[in-house]
Amino acid sequence: MLVLEVICSLIGWLSLYLLFCFTFRQRAPEWNCRLVTFSHGVLIVLLTAYVVFIDGPWPFTHAGTENTEMQIFALAVCLGYFFFDLGWCVCYRTEGPVMLAHHIASIAGILLALQMGASGCETCAVIFGSEITNPLLQSRWFLRQLGLYDSLLGDAVDLLFIILFATVRIGVGTVMFYCELTSPRTSMVMKVGGVIMYGLSWVFMVDIARFGYKKSRAKYKKWKENHKLKESRETLGGHSDKTD
Structure with a gap:
């Protein structure tokens, strides 16, 4: 039954990719793959949020406990996507070694x-923290493709991405990592x-x-140049008035 769920998930994501390829024929394959990635990010964040915050149990106190049906379903959906995306990345050679790892x-x-039938709650929590920034990452790429990245919207997407990554994936992730390492129920291989x-x-x-540092530095440099240019224009305008 579990294998069937993973296969159905893989077929579902592949079918969605083919649907996007048919709908956006003029676009490159990466555009359609990123649409699938964006769709998975939104779906899996909502699904794992329900698993972690509503269905339970709480991963910070129940790491290593037996998997629930909802946890198994969420993991199967996510596993099918990762099989699809890994296959696509290897086929088109778009990602580096870090992303493939x-x-x-x-x-x-x-x-x-x-396989072990346990640690589903903390695995779902890790997936939630890892994927919550994914829609923003894909939105950033789409803004670049549409020529809208160098705007206030592009800056807002980047800022929100950095804040979420730092607070959720690193901040909360560090607490989750500590709870997993200290849990007596979590197996050594999962640790x-x-x-x-x-x-x-x-x-x-x-x-x-x-x-973030490079972009902030470039933005500050551009603001400084514009500010100097504005002052120069105001100075020239003042001299022109005095001459008149």
């Missing part, structure tokens, strides 16, 4: 949680997987911090 680690972690995912999160965080 993230996909492989995610697949391995979900498979372990499903090792947690170390790998947490390490990858910090690799991404360093890249994001560099990007």
Whole structure:
């Protein structure tokens, strides 16, 4: 039954990709794949949010407990997507080794949680924290493609992405990582997987911090140049008035 759920999920995401390819024929394959990624991000965040905050149990206190039906369903949906996306990335060679490692680690972690029948609650929590920034990341790419990135909307998307990543994936993620490591119910293999995912999160965080610093510096430099240009125009205007 579990294998069937994962296969159905994989077929569902592949069918959605083919539907986008048919609908947006003029667009490149990456456009359609990112639409699937955006759709998965929204769906899985809502699904895991329900699992973590409503259906339970609470991952910070029940790490390593037996999986519930909703946790299994959410993990199966996510696993089918990661199989699809990993296959697409390998086929089109669009991602680097870090992102491929993230996909492989995610697949391995979900498979372990499903096979062992435990640790579903913290795995769903990790997926929620990892995917909550994904729609923003895809929105940023689409804004670039549409020529709308260099705007207030693009700045807002970047700022919200950085804040969410730092607070949820690193801040809350650190607490979740500690709870998983100290839980007597969590197996050693899941703890090792947690170390790998947490390490990858910090690799991404360093890249994001560099990007934020460079963009902030470029924005400040541009503002300073515009401010000087405005002052020069005002000065020239004042001299012109005196001459008249």
